[in-house]
Amino acid sequence: xxxxxxxxxxxMFKSSFxxxxxxxxxxxxxLVSPLPAEAAHEFTVYRMQQYDLQGQPYGTRNAILNTExxxxxxxxxxxxxxxxxxxxxxYEKYQKALRQSAGAVVIILPKNMSAMxxxxxxxxxxxxxxxxxTETIVPVYFAMEDEELLSIYTQTLTSSSSQGSLSAAExxxxxxxxxxxxxxxxxxxxxxxxxxxxxxxxxRLAGVGGEDLPTIVVVAHYDSFGVAPWLSYGADSNxxxxxxxxxxxxxxxxxYTYKRTHAGYNxxxxxxxxxxxxxxxxxxxxxxxxxHTDSSLLQxxxxxxxxxxxxxxxxxxxxxxSKPPKEGxxxxxxxxxxxxxxxxxxxxxxxxxVHKKINLADDMLAWEHERFGIRRLPAFTLSHLPSHRLAxxxxxxxxxxxxxxxxxxxxxxxxxxxxxxxxxxxxTKVVAEALARVIYNLTEKGAPGDLQIFTEQMVQEExxxxxxxxxxxxxxxxxxxxxDSSVVSTLEYHLGRYLKDVKRHYVKADKRDPEFVFYxxxxxxMNAYRVKPAxxxxxxxxxxxxxLGAMYLAIQNFGFLYGVVRKITQPKAKAH
Amino acid sequence: xxxxxxGNCFALAYxxxxxxxxxxxxxxxxxxxxxxxxxxxxxxxxxxxxxxLATFFPTWEGGAGVYDFVGEFMKATVDLADLxxxxxxMSRNAGKGEYKIMxxxxxxxxxxxxxxxCLPLWVGARGIEFDWKYIQMSFDSNISLVHYIAMAAxxxxxxxxxxxxxxxxPVTVLLALCVYKAFLMELFVHLFLxxxxxVLLVKAVLTGTISLCSLFLFVTLVHSN
Numbered sequence: 001x002x003x004x005x006x007x008x009x010x011x012m013f014k015s016s017f018x019x020x021x022x023x024x025x026x027x028x029x030x031l032v033s034p035l036p037a038e039a040a041h042e043f044t045v046y047r048m049q050q051y052d053l054q055g056q057p058y059g060t061r062n063a064i065l066n067t068e069x070x071x072x073x074x075x076x077x078x079x080x081x082x083x084x085x086x087x088x089x090x091y092e093k094y095q096k097a098l099r100q101s102a103g104a105v106v107i108i109l110p111k112n113m114s115a116m117x118x119x120x121x122x123x124x125x126x127x128x129x130x131x132x133x134t135e136t137i138v139p140v141y142f143a144m145e146d147e148e149l150l151s152i153y154t155q156t157l158t159s160s161s162s163q164g165s166l167s168a169a170e171x172x173x174x175x176x177x178x179x180x181x182x183x184x185x186x187x188x189x190x191x192x193x194x195x196x197x198x199x200x201x202x203x204r205l206a207g208v209g210g211e212d213l214p215t216i217v218v219v220a221h222y223d224s225f226g227v228a229p230w231l232s233y234g235a236d237s238n239x240x241x242x243x244x245x246x247x248x249x250x251x252x253x254x255x256y257t258y259k260r261t262h263a264g265y266n267x268x269x270x271x272x273x274x275x276x277x278x279x280x281x282x283x284x285x286x287x288x289x290x291x292h293t294d295s296s297l298l299q300x301x302x303x304x305x306x307x308x309x310x311x312x313x314x315x316x317x318x319x320x321x322s323k324p325p326k327e328g329x330x331x332x333x334x335x336x337x338x339x340x341x342x343x344x345x346x347x348x349x350x351x352x353x354v355h356k357k358i359n360l361a362d363d364m365l366a367w368e369h370e371r372f373g374i375r376r377l378p379a380f381t382l383s384h385l386p387s388h389r390l391a392x393x394x395x396x397x398x399x400x401x402x403x404x405x406x407x408x409x410x411x412x413x414x415x416x417x418x419x420x421x422x423x424x425x426x427x428t429k430v431v432a433e434a435l436a437r438v439i440y441n442l443t444e445k446g447a448p449g450d451l452q453i454f455t456e457q458m459v460q461e462e463x464x465x466x467x468x469x470x471x472x473x474x475x476x477x478x479x480x481x482x483x484d485s486s487v488v489s490t491l492e493y494h495l496g497r498y499l500k501d502v503k504r505h506y507v508k509a510d511k512r513d514p515e516f517v518f519y520x521x522x523x524x525x526m527n528a529y530r531v532k533p534a535x536x537x538x539x540x541x542x543x544x545x546x547x548l549g550a551m552y553l554a555i556q557n558f559g560f561l562y563g564v565v566r567k568i569t570q571p572k573a574k575a576h
Numbered sequence: 577x578x579x580x581x582x583g584n585c586f587a588l589a590y591x592x593x594x595x596x597x598x599x600x601x602x603x604x605x606x607x608x609x610x611x612x613x614x615x616x617x618x619x620x621x622x623x624x625x626x627x628x629l630a631t632f633f634p635t636w637e638g639g640a641g642v643y644d645f646v647g648e649f650m651k652a653t654v655d656l657a658d659l660x661x662x663x664x665x666m667s668r669n670a671g672k673g674e675y676k677i678m679x680x681x682x683x684x685x686x687x688x689x690x691x692x693x694c695l696p697l698w699v700g701a702r703g704i705e706f707d708w709k710y711i712q713m714s715f716d717s718n719i720s721l722v723h724y725i726a727m728a729a730x731x732x733x734x735x736x737x738x739x740x741x742x743x744x745x746p747v748t749v750l751l752a753l754c755v756y757k758a759f760l761m762e763l764f765v766h767l768f769l770x771x772x773x774x775v776l777l778v779k780a781v782l783t784g785t786i787s788l789c790s791l792f793l794f795v796t797l798v799h800s801n
């Protein structure tokens with residue numbers, strides 16, 4: 001047969017060129033054709049943080065994944081992709097996977113986070129900083145649960161768990177019938193993003209009444225932080241602070257348009273970027289204002305700097321200071337006014353001052369006011385959190401999570417941190433009242449403590465709620481908000497409506513000795529391919545060989561069947 | 577999945593053809609070139625069928641899940657061209673009945689195998705994803721070899737001028753069954769919502785029955801005179 005074939009082919013090629021062409025081109029095409037990507041399931045995964053801060057690496061250092069899936073229950077995890085559900089997630093299991101040199105970790109998050117039990121959410125929130133604290137060599141991904149992914153998980157679970165006490169034959173059968181899954185990400189290896197600019201925004205309201213007026217600075221950072229950048233929506237920290245800042249800007253811009261209520265204080269508003277990365281935006285802004293320019297509001301006569309951080313919930317307010325203010329200074333009067341206004345508000349349980357010295361030896365600054373404190377500006381941070389260590393400030397659980405139908409405060413209480421618009425607006429009112437009392441010096445003028453400067457209608461709950469909704473509609477991690485992003489431009493537009501001289505400030509890390517480095521490939525498409533183990537292929541090969549052998553015998557002995565048929569038909573044939 | 581898996585599927589699909597070619601004694605008749613000619617005829621007939629279908633059967637745009645009974649039947653009717661093609665191949669070959677049938681069927685089935693199964697196997701079975709459908713496809717190719725042999729035999733019997741009157745009806749019925757087999761299978765699948773393995777089994781049984789019937793007729797016809 002083969003000689004004939006070669007002869008035929010020889011003749012073919014000698015006689016006609018086009019025929020050669022027709023035969024060869026498809027053959028070459030077939031041989032070099034790439035492997036197709038027809039996956040059993042395709043889903044979006046969000047990679048864990050990867051960044052360097054002050055030369056120190058954090059988070060996962062890898063993005064490429066191409067290994068078979070297992071659950072933690074499996075005996076051998078090395079070079080496997082360990083998938084876990086949030087409900088079963090614990091630090092011990094995570095550590096176990098890493099110790100056994102797993103190839104990757106995929107954590108499946110439930111679609112509806114608010115339906116999770118409180119303790120699981122709390123536990124995960126506390127684990128988040130721990131996951132990021134050291135660098136992880138293998139890629140760690142987060143995926144949103146759906147039916148397909150859940151079925152992949154359960155199939156993997158059954159194939160990984162039940163291999164302990166079975167006989168060899170059962171195990172063989174098990175491996176042949178069970179489905180394995182090969183997890184493959186489509187993206188390239190993560191690499192450092194060069195020239196990433198963090199944007200901060202500044203705007204001001206100028207006071208009247210002579211030269212050298214005292215300046216009050218109101219600061220809030222807009223970026224969010226969580227274990228995965230694409231999942232950090234940062235509702236309470238710090239969409240609440242930004243919305244409060246915008247509302248304060250709106251209220252005071254109204255007061256500053258009338259001659260009678262135009263006060264003798266300059267108000268400087270600063271929406272800072274990179275707040276979760278040691279307040280990079282604030283740091284650069286201070287450097288620009290204090291070191292590089294001759295005249296700046298920050299250089300002379302700053303009354304105080306008020307930083308707003310995490311104010312969308314809770315029934316207590318804490319004023320964090322690095323140095324207790326002395327009596328007679330504007331800081332002290334703001335402290336007193338805040339105390340007075342908040343005690344007159346019945347729904348509060350407590351207002352307190354929390355004193356914590358700046359620890360320069362720490363890698364991370366505790367609060368934003370410490371950036372100002374280092375530069376000897378009187379500053380403090382207002383927050384409903386009693387301590388800077390609380391996990392609420394850097395968690396992916398910090399989401400808006402009130403369904404649109406039940407907005408305006410009536411939503412179900414969620415397990416994680418969230419923003420309660422009623423409380424946010426109450427906090428805003430308190431801050432606005434206290435600021436106004438300081439600016440207009442009302443207490444010294446003998447105004448009663450329960451004087452209402454802003455009525456309930458003036459602090460607009462809808463406005464606050466809309467800003468929080470808009471900010472939490474997209475992840476605002478510092479790696480994702482670049483200078484062209486809609487978050488920045490919309491914030492700029494908003495500030496421009498109320499304030500004068502709205503300016504952008506960019507921070508880029510130094511080329512030679514970067515203070516912060518971000519990495520890309522934070523959101524990827526992952527494919528789960530159904531695969532079988534090699535032993536299955538061997539088993540299949542044996543079966544096919546047996547089948548072909550039977551085929552061969554059947555065709556060889558076709559004459560026998562022919563004979564039988566002939567015998568049966570013979571009498572019939574004779575009848576013809 | 578792997579190249580090994582592709583090898584498995586390939587062996588399952590191709591070896592029965594090879595064995596049949598070797599064992600049926602076609603190689604002794606120097607029939608390779610004739611088989612290639614039969615394959616070329618297959619290509620030509622398929623091209624004609626496709627042109628015809630594209631011209632006269634616009635794409636059915638009915639709702640999902642609605643089975644276009646008449647349209648599918650009409651499309652299956654176009655497969656009558658296969659019979660003509662097989663007849664064409666056999667009429668151009670001189671020789672004994674078995675030889676003619678085997679050459680036509682082998683060429684025809686091999687051409688189909690190469691044209692419609694080779695590429696999906698190469699692309700699919702080699703990919704990362706495992707799917708039973710490539711093994712099923714290989715089994716299906718074995719079934720279609722039997723199918724084409726039976727079909728060629730029936731066509732050969734139908735075109736014999738010395739066919740007894742009493743044979744006319746069963747041969748015609750078998751011919752119709754051969755042509756509309758794919759259509760019937762589709763109907764079964766649609767009516768009973770069969771799984772892919774069941775479909776394969778039903779197909780095997782149906783093909784086996786048809787070929788056994790045609791074998792009976794063939795044996796009777798050949799040895800009656």
